[in-house]
Amino acid sequence: MSVTTPNPPRSLAKMLVLAAVVVAVPAPITLLSGGVSSIGAASGVLGLPLLYGALGVIMLVSAAAWSAASRQIPDANGLYTFAGRGLGAAVGYGVAALGAVAYTSMTIANVGLIGEEIIAPLHEAGVGAEWWMIAVPVVALIGFLGTTSFRVRAIVLAAIVVIQLPGIFLFDLSALTKPGPEGVTTEALDPTSVFSGSIGAAVGFLALTYVGVEAGRVFQNESNAGRRVASKATYLGILGLVALYVTSTWLVTVVTGGEDFVVEAKDNPIFLVPDSIEANFGVGAANAFFLITTISTIGATLAFHSLAARHLQVTAADGLLPAWFAKEHGPRRVPLHGSWAMSGLSIVVLLAFAVGGAEPYQDVFLIMSHLGALSSVLMFVVVFFAIAVYFLRSDSESDGFFGWEGVLIAALTAGVALASLLVLTVAESDARLGVEPLSVLTWLLPLLAVLAFVGGLVRAQVVRSSRPELVERLAGTRKAPAPGTEEWIDADTSGWSVGGSDGAALPTWQAPPAQPGYGQPGHPVKENHHPYR
Numbered sequence: 017m018s019v020t021t022p023n024p025p026r027s028l029a030k031m032l033v034l035a036a037v038v039v040a041v042p043a044p045i046t047l048l049s050g051g052v053s054s055i056g057a058a059s060g061v062l063g064l065p066l067l068y069g070a071l072g073v074i075m076l077v078s079a080a081a082w083s084a085a086s087r088q089i090p091d092a093n094g095l096y097t098f099a100g101r102g103l104g105a106a107v108g109y110g111v112a113a114l115g116a117v118a119y120t121s122m123t124i125a126n127v128g129l130i131g132e133e134i135i136a137p138l139h140e141a142g143v144g145a146e147w148w149m150i151a152v153p154v155v156a157l158i159g160f161l162g163t164t165s166f167r168v169r170a171i172v173l174a175a176i177v178v179i180q181l182p183g184i185f186l187f188d189l190s191a192l193t194k195p196g197p198e199g200v201t202t203e204a205l206d207p208t209s210v211f212s213g214s215i216g217a218a219v220g221f222l223a224l225t226y227v228g229v230e231a232g233r234v235f236q237n238e239s240n241a242g243r244r245v246a247s248k249a250t251y252l253g254i255l256g257l258v259a260l261y262v263t264s265t266w267l268v269t270v271v272t273g274g275e276d277f278v279v280e281a282k283d284n285p286i287f288l289v290p291d292s293i294e295a296n297f298g299v300g301a302a303n304a305f306f307l308i309t310t311i312s313t314i315g316a317t318l319a320f321h322s323l324a325a326r327h328l329q330v331t332a333a334d335g336l337l338p339a340w341f342a343k344e345h346g347p348r349r350v351p352l353h354g355s356w357a358m359s360g361l362s363i364v365v366l367l368a369f370a371v372g373g374a375e376p377y378q379d380v381f382l383i384m385s386h387l388g389a390l391s392s393v394l395m396f397v398v399v400f401f402a403i404a405v406y407f408l409r410s411d412s413e414s415d416g417f418f419g420w421e422g423v424l425i426a427a428l429t430a431g432v433a434l435a436s437l438l439v440l441t442v443a444e445s446d447a448r449l450g451v452e453p454l455s456v457l458t459w460l461l462p463l464l465a466v467l468a469f470v471g472g473l474v475r476a477q478v479v480r481s482s483r484p485e486l487v488e489r490l491a492g493t494r495k496a497p498a499p500g501t502e503e504w505i506d507a508d509t510s511g512w513s514v515g516g517s518d519g520a521a522l523p524t525w526q527a528p529p530a531q532p533g534y535g536q537p538g539h540p541v542k543e544n545h546h547p548y549r
Contacts, residue, residue: 028240031249032241034232036174038253041323043230043316044260045180046129048187049309053288055221056281058447060213061202062274065266065438067222069214072258073436075226078396078430079254082233083247084402084423089409089492094330096232102402105491106476113401113472114395117465119324122227124362127151127323128369128380129160136286137378148370152363154314156157161357162321162481163345163352164302165286166235169322176315183308184260187289188267192297196273201272204266213278216444224385225261227392228319229254234326253271257323286377321362325354334485335479336472382449390465391425393438400431418480 055064085098096115100108131154137147161169192200193212201210228267231249269277281288294302329351332341345352369380404427441448445458479489 027245033170033174033243034235034249035252035256037170037175037231037235037319038229038250039256039260040173040177040233040312040315041319042225042257043180043312044225044257044264045183045309046265047225047261047306048184048268049289050286051221052265052283053281054220056268056518057285058221058450059215059218059362060278061210061215061454062212062277063209064205064209064218064222064270065204065262066207067218068225068265069258070245071222071226072254072261073220074228074433074437075254077426078155078400078434078455079229079247079250081400081423081427081430082230083243083250083407085529086233086243086247088406094327095395096331098406099399099402100490102491103398104405105487106473106481107398107402108472108490109334109336109476109479110325110469110472111395111398112171112334112336112469113397113475114391114465115327116324116331116336118227118388118391118395119320119327120358120361121384122224123158123227123317123324123358123393125364125381125384126313126320127154127362127366127375128384130154130310130317131376132381133306133313137306141400144371147200147376148366151366151376154317155359155362155366158314158318158321158362159355161202161258161318162325162355162358163350167316168234173315175313177319179308183305184264186266186297186301186305187293190293191267191271194296196269196276198273200270204269204277214444214447216440216442216544217447218450220386220389220441220444223389223393223437223441226254226257227389228323229257231319231323234323234399237304254349278379279348280340306323321355321358324358325351328357330403332492335483336475360454378450380448381399381463386445386449387461387464390438390441390462391468393434393441394465394469397431397435397438399432400427403427404431437518 052064054063061067082095082098087103092110094106094115097109098113100288128147128151131151134150135145138150161172172232203304229250232246232253235246268289268443272288284291290305292301293305326342328337329344330342332339341353341357343353345349365384366380374380392477404424405425406425442462445461446453446455449457451457454516476487
C-alpha cells in the first residue's frame with residue numbers, strides 16, 4: 017500500500033493563502049483609511065494602539081483554545097460544533113444562528129461602506145448617482161465570485177492583501193518622514209491614554225477588526241488544508257493583523273500631533289489619512305490609496321460572503337436551516353445555494369435601507385456592523401465557555417504542549433475577556449452608533465442577537481423531534497459504524513462530513529484519517545454511504 021507523505025512546499029503555500037484570507041476579512045487598509053479616525057472621533061480614545069494590541073492577545077489565546085478543541089473534535093464543521101459538544105446540541109444550534117447573523121450582517125455592512133467610498137468622489141465629480149446604484153452591482157459581482165471555487169477566491173483575496181501592503185507602507189512612510197508638529201510622539205502608547213475617552217465605544221469598533229479571524233478554521237476542509245496548517249495560518253494571520261493595526265494606528269496619531277488626534281479626527285473623521293497622503297505625496301498618491309482601499313473593501317466583502325455561504329451550507333446540513341441551503345456544486349464543493357441566498361438577502365436589505373432614506377455609512381455600515389460585532393462576540397463567548405466545559409469532562413490526560421489544563425485556562429480567559437468586551441460594547445452603544453442614550457437602536461440590536469440565539473435553541477427542539485440523529489451527532493452522542501462492522505461506536509472518534517456529490521443535506525460516512533485504507537475501494541463502508549437513508 018502506498019503511503020502519502022506530506023508535501024512541505026504545498027503545506028506552506030496553503031498556510032500562506034489561508035493566512036492571507038484571515039487578513040483579507042477585516043481589510044486593514046480600510047481601517048487605516050477612515051476607520052482609525054472615525055473610531056477616535058466617536059470614542060475620544062487616544063490609546064487605540066494599545067487596545068488593538070490587547071485585543072490581539074485575546075484573539076491569539078482564543079485561537080489556541082479552538083485549535084486544541086479541533087484536535088479533540090476533528091470532524092467539527094464550525095465553531096458551533098464545539099458549543100454542541102461542550103454544552104449540548106441546543107446551544108450548538110444557538111451559536112450556529114449567531115454565526116449566520118454575524119457573517120450576513122458584516123457582508124451587508126461592508127457593501128454599505130463600499131457605497132460610501134465610491135459615491136463621495138462621484139458626487140465631487142458631478143455625477144448624481146445614489147449609493148444603492150453602486151451597492152447592487154457590487155453585490156452581483158461578489159455573488160458571482162462567491163460561486164467560484166475556493167482556489168479562485170483565495171487567489172483573489174491573497175492578491176488583494178498583497179495590493180494593500182504598498183498603500184499601508186506609503187502612509188507609514190508619510191507619517192515617519194513628515195510627522196505632526198510634535199514630531200514622532202509616543203503619547204498614544206502611554207497606558208493612561210486608553211482611558212481618555214469611551215472605552216466601550218472604542219472596543220465596539222475594534223471588535224469589528226477581528227471578526228472573521230476564524231476563517232482559517234471555517235475554510236480548512238474547503239481548502240484541503242490539514243488541521244495544523246489551518247491553525248498555523250490563523251496564528252500567522254492574527255499576528256499580521258496585530259502588527260499592522262498597532263503600527264499604523266500609532267502613526268495616525270503621530271501625523272496629527274499626539275494629543276490633537278481626537279480633535280482632528282472629529283473635524284475630519286473619514287479623509288484624515290488620505291488628506292495626509294495627498295499633502296505629502298500629491299493627488300496621484302492619494303487617488304491610488306483610495307483605489308486600493310476600495311478594492312480591499314470589496315475583498316473583505318467577498319471574504320465575509322464566502323464565510324456566510326459556507327456557514328449557511330454546513331448549518332443547513334446539520335438541520336438548522338432547510339436542506340436547500342446545503343446544496344454544493346461540483347468537485348470543489350462550492351456552497352452554491354448559500355451564495356445565492358447571501359446575494360439575494362443582501363440586495364433586499366440594502367434596498368430596504370435605500371427606501372427608508374438611509375445613508376450608506378451612518379446607517380447601513382454602523383447598524384449592520386454593530387449587529388455583526390455583537391453576534392460574533394456573543395458567539396465566541398459561548399464557544400469558549402463550551403470548550404472549557406468540554407475539557408473539564410474530557411478523559412484526555414494532556415492536549416498539546418500545555419496540557420488540557422492550559423487549554424482550560426486559555427478558554428476561560430478568552431471567554432471572560434470577550435464577555436467583558438461585550439458588556440462594555442452594549443453599555444456604550446450610543447457612542448458607537450452616534451445616537452442618543454437609550455434610543456431604539458441601543459437595545460434593539462443586542463435584542464436581535466439574543467433572539468437569534470434563542471431561535472437556534474427553539475430550532476434544536478424541532479429538529480430533535482423530526483431528525484434526532486442530527487441533534488445527537490452535533491452533541492457527540494450519535495453512534496457511528498465501527499470499521500468493518502455493523503456495530504456502533506462513539507461519534508467523537510468518527511469521521512463525519514457533510515453531503516455527497518449531489519449536495520444532499522444528509523451526513524456522509526468517511527474514513528477517520530487515523531485508519532489508513534479505511535473507505536478505500538473494496539472496503540465494506542463506501543465513501544458516500546448514507547446510514548440514515
